[in-house]
Amino acid sequence: MTRNPYIYILCMAAVSYLIRVLPLTLIRKEIKNRFLRSFLYYVPYVTLAVMTFPAIISATGSVWSGWLGFIAALLLGWMGKGLLPVACTACAVVFLSELILL
Amino acid sequence: MNKRALLAKGARDGIPIALGYFAVSFSLGIAARNAGLTAFQAMLASLLNNASAGEHAAFTLIGAGAGYLEVALITLIANARYLLMSCALSQKLDSSTPLLPRMIIGFDVTDEIFGVSIAQPGKLNPWYTYGVMLLALPGWALGTYFGVLLGNILPVRLVSALSVALYGMFIAVFMPPARQNKIIAALVVISMATSWLFATVELFHFMSEGIRIIVLTVLISAAAALLFPIKEEVQE
Numbered sequence: 001m002t003r004n005p006y007i008y009i010l011c012m013a014a015v016s017y018l019i020r021v022l023p024l025t026l027i028r029k030e031i032k033n034r035f036l037r038s039f040l041y042y043v044p045y046v047t048l049a050v051m052t053f054p055a056i057i058s059a060t061g062s063v064w065s066g067w068l069g070f071i072a073a074l075l076l077g078w079m080g081k082g083l084l085p086v087a088c089t090a091c092a093v094v095f096l097s098e099l100i101l102l
Numbered sequence: 103m104n105k106r107a108l109l110a111k112g113a114r115d116g117i118p119i120a121l122g123y124f125a126v127s128f129s130l131g132i133a134a135r136n137a138g139l140t141a142f143q144a145m146l147a148s149l150l151n152n153a154s155a156g157e158h159a160a161f162t163l164i165g166a167g168a169g170y171l172e173v174a175l176i177t178l179i180a181n182a183r184y185l186l187m188s189c190a191l192s193q194k195l196d197s198s199t200p201l202l203p204r205m206i207i208g209f210d211v212t213d214e215i216f217g218v219s220i221a222q223p224g225k226l227n228p229w230y231t232y233g234v235m236l237l238a239l240p241g242w243a244l245g246t247y248f249g250v251l252l253g254n255i256l257p258v259r260l261v262s263a264l265s266v267a268l269y270g271m272f273i274a275v276f277m278p279p280a281r282q283n284k285i286i287a288a289l290v291v292i293s294m295a296t297s298w299l300f301a302t303v304e305l306f307h308f309m310s311e312g313i314r315i316i317v318l319t320v321l322i323s324a325a326a327a328l329l330f331p332i333k334e335e336v337q338e
Contacts, residue, residue: 003169006143012173012174013151015178016150016156017209019184020211021208022188022208024195024208027193030193034332036327037332038326042326043187044187047183048272049293050314050318051297054294054301056266056269059265060265069266070266070269070273080281081274082115083218083271084115088118090270091121091263091266094263
């Protein structure tokens, strides 16, 4: 690496911060447009679901432990459990199933 | 709720985030070491960026000796979805929220912190998000630091198990509303199915994972907004 690593880090940090802070600071008012409001209302659910599947299946040591963790999280989430119990149960299911499977 | 209670609530939700972050950024540290960064430099990059895919892509380019502009550009592309999330988050804040809290929250808009913040009832009080950041920021930065130092010492099984923590949290965010609202439930199913399609069919592989997430989010949310515009009281 011949270039300065700190300038690399500065470039990354500046871009990362600007794309996050500009909408938050420039959009100060409540958006009135019904389409935009509906769009932004649906964005979180769609983007989280898109990021979760199929990525969760390939995140673990085996596809099967990934599936089991996924199903466990879906069931607990459906039951309305909080973030911590759902996340920890998914981890435990993956860990235990890999002890048996691998 | 007062500031202290909100901070504590955020910090509690920050525990699984910090744990998951530690595991994910640990592997990111290995990528940083391969790119020739020291543990301190990698930690600094993580502390200032808070983005897994963006950092991974940037480290890869740094390792290949790319130019500064190229590194900035790949960061922009890999992180573009945060622009969308910040737009959505701007509507979750009370319009009277001052500039400083907006600038602090903007520092750490990640998939996870966005997810838990948007899941708060009513308008978002910045103190909740501060509480989450209090654990998430060190979890992410320290994970990267130890990833560079310790490489592959952490047992593979442990890393494997911890890496689903973040997905578990996403699921905990979208499942309760999906149970209440049939449209959201249908959107979740459609989102997962198309995401699987994009990841599996080679035709779509010209798009990076970050771009695929943006394309699907925009298309599906826009279609839903056209077909099922929200009633005014839903937002509050």
